[in-house]
Amino acid sequence: MEFSTREDIEAPNDRVFAAVSDFNAIERQVMRRGVEVRRIDDMTAPGPGMAWHARFRFRGKSREAEVTMTEYDPPQAMVFQTISGGLETRTELEFVALSRSRTRITMSVHLQPKTLSARLLVQSMKLARGNINKRFRVRMADYAKDLEARLKAGG
Template sequence: MKFSSKDDIEAPIEFVFAQVSDFAGLERSALRRGAEVQRVDTRSSIDVGMTWKASFQFRGKTRRTTIELVEYDPPTAMAFVSQSKALEGRLDVELVALSRTRTRLVLTIDLTPRNLSARLLVQSLKLARSSLLRKFDKRLGGYARDIEERYHRVA
């Protein structure tokens, strides 16, 4: 199952990429939302191979996953792969410079079930696809506005 959303941000591509690759900030944000996130690699710089273990509540169950940065191409793209007992996922982050001060952020999530219970979960997500896409678009729009506000505070 694939979800995709895009939003245009009034900020230069370099600034937007710095914000979406601020992994320490993203970890703190996930912790504030109730997820547990722990970095498990020993890399000192941002690079392919960075890995996190995460756990979070979804539909009344604790889900555990391992997330790895598999593509890192500043300032235009990043990709992450997540693996759990039930699901495999891939998150692609793509940035396109529309002008010097405007950037398009495109997020694509692809989920693949690994067992029967995950197939049922993905099937239920497909049935709720339109409402999930609306929520996904709204969350991405909020994130894009946050990036714009940060840019205007420092610019």
């Protein structure tokens, strides 16, 4: 099962990529939403092999996930592999400069169930696909607006 969306941001590609790859800031944002997150690698610079362990609540249960960056190609792309229980997720972020001051971010998430319970989860998501797709697009649009506002403010 796959979800994808794209958003255009009024900012140069290199600045957008730098903001999206500010992993310390992203970790803080995620923690404010109630997710426990910690780095589990010892890398000093961003790149493939960066990894995080996350603990969060989903559908009333405590869940854990391992997130690993598998590709890092500034300022064009980042790819993450996530394993949570029997569900593997591949998240791809692509950055395309539309002009000197405009960037398109394309995000795609591919879910691959590996266990029966993960298959049931994905099957229930397929039944609610329209609603999930809408929420996914709205969240990405909100993130893009916030990012654009931060970059315009010089942050």
